[in-house]
Amino acid sequence: MSSIDPTAISRHRSPDLISGYRLEKLVGTGGMGEVHKATQLSLGRTVAVKLLNAELAKDPSFIARFQKEAAALAALSHPHVVSIVDKGKTDNTYYLVMEFVDGPSLRELIRSPQLDMLGALRRMLEICRAIEYAHGRGVIHRDLKPENILLDQQAGGIAKVSDFGLASFLDDASPSSRYALTSTHVSMGTLSYMAPEQRVDAKNADARADIFSLGVILYEWLTGEVPLGTFDPPSQRKPGLDARLDGIVTKCLKPDPEDRYPSVAALIADLELLVPGSLPSLLPVKQTRMQRFKAGVRQVVRVTLRVAAGLMVLAASGVLGTAYYLSGERRAPIAPGAALMGYLGEPRTQPVPGREEANAERRRVTLGEGLAEQSLVVSGRPVNLEEKTLVFPWQEDTQSVGRVRVDVTRRDGDILSLISRFSVAGPPPTWERRLRDMFNLYQPSAPPTVAMMLLGTTGRYVALVHNGVGEPLRLEWALGERRGAMLGMESPRTGDVALELAVDAEGRLEAFLGAGKDRRALFEPLVLGTGWVEQFGDAPFPAYGCIEATCRVSGITYELRQSPPGGTTAPVPTPPPPVVKAVATAAVPAKAVVPKKAPPPPPPKKQPPKPAPKNGKRR
Incomplete structure (x- = not known):
């Protein structure tokens, strides 16, 4: 119902138009009729009475729509749905009695x-x-x-x-x-x-x-x-x-x-x-019995269409369907970060080219180029280095989850930055995979996923998760008792995705999309505090993960540096200002004061000659 218009006030309705209710005030009008504030006489409570327009009350289609609203409201009882009280018919129209909502x-x-x-x-x-x-x-x-x-x-x-x-x-x-x-x-x-x-x-x-x-x-x-x-x-x-x-x-x-x-x-x-x-x-x-029946019919149709390729697939889906209904519940999907942190088999070390730059303040590790050799700790799926790019190739006969950790030997510092570029593509639709999907009909496989991670000790991590072109980016963290996740904007629909994880000395962990002028924050900062390194157990390792996909990671740069003592550079000492004595004077324009030289001492005065004695003798 829309708000009332000026001409609606002039319409008069008899207060006792509807038996058992007293109409008090017109509060809204719409295409189908009017809504009045009213009092239910039997209980003395305020209700809203919706009247169907008398002309529309002659049209069966509008009567059906009015009755349909009553049927829908009668089927619902929810704190955020307007509830129905009564319905009925007068001599020339139909009405609904509903909960009165006092507000805009x-x-x-x-x-x-x-x-x-x-x-x-x-x-x-x-x-x-x-x-x-x-x-x-x-x-x-x-x-x-x-x-x-x-x-x-x-x-x-x-x-x-x-x-x-x-x-x-x-x-x-x-x-x-x-x-x-x-x-x-x-x-x-x-x-x-x-x-x-x-x-x-x-x-x-x-x-x-x-x-x-x-x-x-x-x-x-x-x-x-x-x-x-x-x-x-x-x-x-x-x-x-x-x-x-x-x-x-x-x-x-x-x-x-x-x-x-x-x-x-x-x-x-x-x-x-x-x-x-x-x-x-x-x-x-x-759900009602009929809803469950119809849902089951739709499910059977979908299963039948997918298993039409052969009797073997049909038999497999039948066995799976029976197991599903006997189990009575579905397992909740595992978060990507938790899946990547699970046990993936015994880790193995793999050397790759790299470069390590270090000075008194920072350490910078770059993979894929340079003469220094860096070590990767690989768990689960294998990983290759192809033209400066880490690649998790898809292989049908291997497990679907892989994790690789860059084994940085020295990790001293409290300011961190990890930058990489990603692309992710789902596995090829082979017959073997279609058959496996049939067995996973009621427990869907994880979406194609690539993740950039900071790994601490004893299962502590932060993961920036990318599920493919056009999908929202996701930040997950598990740092002891601090656990959570945030959704960000969709990833770009063209080219690779440039992502960055950064932590400053104050413990503000942020994720960014893009580089240079196109760099922008993905989420609200995750505030870990100045002792953020301790929440990881130790300064974290850079790591990457891949689930159910072919994942490519390039442009890998990991930088860790120590903030200056006290958070700022020591100031350069400056000489104290000269002491100026305050002298009370009349206000005069300011002039430059030039110190005057002390005047030379006056020449000694000549002694006047003594007068001669009167008798001509000198004493």
């Missing part, structure tokens, strides 16, 4: 000139959790926009999703299927917030259409603009925004549904990394 719509909050990014992300998580819950109950909203999200001021400004009049139901056998409105190849919704597939065929749009709408809302909330056509990432439109939001918004707004987040739960997982102290996501809702 999200549209009014978006128009505010000040953006509270942390507050916006928390509210966005609330909206996403409401939609995740609705999808779990088989309800797709299909008309998400700022006008349909209300902020309950009495409950601390929490978000509540409303207006399910265009909702669709995943379970066609549900009682609400009789309210089906949309025909094939018909578009319904608000154009600016609709997914491309929904504009063409709203009936067949699935839950990923709501994910697209959520991406539009988030982009508009952050930038004040609706993304149309080719759009700039949010951090470019609004300087100062967290660059990690670029990857999240871009993934929501992919034109192809297959490229978007597979579920709202996956979107929530990425958003939660940006909101410190956010509540965990709600547990998945138990």
Whole structure:
């Protein structure tokens, strides 16, 4: 419902139009009717009454849409979804009685000139959790926009999703299927917030259409603009925004549904990394028997298509499917950093060309060129040096995870920099791999991954993870009890990726993408403190890892230096200023004072001659 217009105030509704309710005030109007603040007489509580326009009440399609909203709300009970109280029919129209939300719509909050990014992300998580819950109950909203999200001021400004009049139901056998409105190849919704597939065929749009709408809302909330056509990432439109939001918004707004987040739960997982102290996501809702049956049918179809190449593959997938249903649960995927730090077999030493430059203040190690020999400690997959490039080649008969550590002998210092260039490509689609994928149908393989790492002692590490072109970069760390992960912007879509890990003397660990004028920070700094070396157990080794891919690493430079004592260079002593005595005088223009020479002593005075005696004699 939109905010009321001036002419709407003049419309008069009888307070007792609906039995059991007293209409108090018109609070909103829309294309289908009006919303009134009202009192439920039996309980004395404030509610919202939505009245269908009397003219539209004569049209069966609008009556069905009105009834459909009631059916959708009746199926949902969630703190971030407006709840339904009652529904009914008067002499000339239909009505819904809903929870009254005392507060503005999200549209009014978006128009505010000040953006509270942390507050916006928390509210966005609330909206996403409401939609995740609705999808779990088989309800797709299909008309998400700022006008349909209300902020309950009495409950601390929490978000509540409303207006399910265009909702669709995943379970066609549900009682609400009789309210089906949309025909094939018909578009319904608000154009600016609709997914491309929904504009063409709203009936067949699935839950990923709501994910697209959520991406539009988030982009508009952050930038004040609706993304149309080719759009700039949010951090470019609004300087100062967290660059990690670029990857999240871009993934929501992919034109192809297959490229978007597979579920709202996956979107929530990425958003939660940006909101410190956010509540965990709600547990998945138990599906109905019909939903489980349809999900099983879709799964069988997908399996059948993949095993059509031969009876052997069909038998293998059948055995795997039986094992999956007997086990009853899926194992959680292992984080890339943790997978690389696992036991990969006995390590082996491999010499490679390199160069080591050292002086009293710093040590700099470069691999791939130079006359000095450097040692690599290789675990898991083999690694080769090809024209100054470390290569993890893909071999079907070896394990999928490999790790290599540069064995730097002296690591004295508290300022660190590790720079490299990366490329990663998935393994070739051979028949052997397709067969293995069939056995991994319910436990997908890890994505192609290359990582730059700083390795300490006893399993302590920091890893900058790259999952391929166009995928968000990821920072992971495990330093004793300090563990976590952050998502960054998407990697560039052309050429190799230049990455850097740097730690300054104050213990600020930062990751950068690009070099020179194109160098930019990927994440918020990870503050380890001035004793950061102790958190690794010792000054860390540079290392690289590769999972399920052909990985190439070049331009490797590792630099470690010691900060000056006290953090700054000792100042050059300066002579003390001359002492000037203060003399009280009248204000006069300043003049240069030139010291005068002391005047010469006056010549000695001549003694006057004594007068002669009167008698002519001298005494």
